[in-house]
Amino acid sequence: MGVCVTVAGGVVAGVGAGSVARWLLGRMARGTRVRIPVCEVLVALPWAGIAGGWAAGVLPGRWVPVLLGLAWFAAAAGPVDARHRRLPDALTLPAVPAALVLVAPLGAGALGRAGLGVLLAAGVHAAVHLAAPGALGAGDVKLAASLGAPLAVVSWPALVVAAVGASLLTALLALVTGAGRRGRGPAVPHGPSMLVATAVVVVAAAGAGGPW
Template sequence: MRYPLVELATALLFAGIAALVGLTWALPAYLYLAGIAVPLALIDLQVRRLPDQIVLPSYAVALVLLTVASAGTGDWAALLRALVGGVSLFALYALIFVVKPGGMGLGDVKLAGVLGLYLAWWGWDALAVGGFLAFLIGGLIAVGLILFTSAGRRSKMPFGPAMLAGAFLALIVAAPVGDWYLGLTGLST
């Protein structure tokens, strides 16, 4: 039963990404992200780790596919933004990993860099919203586990699925959320 569900989830994610991104130069890059998201989430849920065999090659694949997308669109600023975003999100997670030992796994840190590439290529608002949503979704899941299961405050939970969900949700809502926030601050354009 598991295999058909994995295939269905992947197909639905592919369809959603195709509808969101459209037939653009960026589509292969975001389909690749969707392709690794389902196995990463399931593996993290099952064994609480994000395998290097999937995460580490994703840096090279993302860089190649996002470079092709930037070349195809002529938007080299998006590629530079992706590089800065990938390093920034990786650095933020690495800092959390060092400051709060045991609060986050090294796999989460590695995945953060990959997600930072994709989110920042999409836009700065996607990077900010995606980074925030990962912690919001993770926190909501943790509260639910504490309230409705035997989990406690110190229980370990896989964070990769929340990171991935936050990233995909950010691709959808980043622009309106960013506009809303800038409107609140009086900085809207």
């Protein structure tokens, strides 16, 4: 009964948080208008799962804040990148300090690793962007900075696993949709794949009880 109530609370809170995300996107200079209930569903479903996992003892409480934040961020940034092939600075830049705050419950050591993860992820993605601007946008570099924080807390190899996973997912989507071929429209945006890959790695680590 307790788990069901907690899941229901996660759904209600997720709908509210999703509404906030949709409202913000509609008012950003480089945001987008998202119809109801896209953002609400995108936040409510993972928040319900996170709440249920915590109530059932599967997810440690110290991991809950970063998981909730990651789910909200994905629901806000994903639709913009998917529709317009861009990631607004109004989302990606504040996400960096927000990520550091959200990993703080994991301990001082985790916070230090997160800070280094921000620099490492941003640096590597920036190098790729400079070498191949068409393959990786500047928005992806800024996105990588915030995602590097929780990934570094998981482990240093987690940064590589998430990057490779995101690349494979983007390549798969491009293959399935035919995007990027001559005459077939623009390439698949990489941001959603980065968000999904990071979420998978972080959830797996949290479910395992901590860093790898």
